[in-house]
Amino acid sequence: MAEPERRLVLLRHGRTEWNAIRRIQGHLDPALDETGHAQAQAVAPAVAGLRPVLLVSSDLQRARQTTEYLAQATGLAPSYDERLRECYLGERQGLTHEEYSALDPEEYARFRAGEWDDIPGAETLAEVAARVTSVLKETAAALEPGETALVVGHGAAIRTSMVHWLGWPGELVRDFRGLANCGWVELVERPSGRWALAAYNRTA
DSSP states (O other): OOOOOOEEEEEEOOOBHHHHHTBOOTTOOOOBOHHHHHHHHHHHHHHHTTOEEEEEEOSSHHHHHHHHHHHHHHOOOOEEOGGGSOOOOGGGTTOBHHHHHHHOHHHHHHHHTTOOTTSTTOOOHHHHHHHHHHHHHHHHHTOOTTOEEEEEEOHHHHHHHHHHHTTOOGGGGGGSOOOOTTOEEEEEEOTTSOEEEEEEEEOO
């Protein structure tokens, strides 16, 4: 008889004012706005119903504030890890999409298409995938069969690391729509030891 599957739930933070006005965040640190707090409060009981035993979060403010609601709903003490931060976007952090488009239309078009590796000063998507999946590996290793961990992070970093974790070609990241604020991904371990995508962009 197969052991119960381990599960990783990867949750994007709630909305910030910068999300609302389409300003690029990256490693910059805006707080949740009123809508973001409401989203985090609404999603907390939904993911608590998945009965996680571990709660790990990015150390950026928007993720930490989201995690406070999850900690209250689950009774778990969170840990924070800078490796779960959003993609570092170098010189383009802090720009609105309109400002970015005016600055360099061709580079902006590539950015919108998910081709981020030539953004000045940015880390590559491979580097993002490596750092985030290192946390996922450690977190999964701490789970017993049948247990679930909740990981709170950022949209692009979650998509990028999800594809890497599943062993898929990196360009498939572009085939997934961006996660909604407080949308989540569920990854489950099969009896073979390989992991599978069980849900994408679930919301409360």
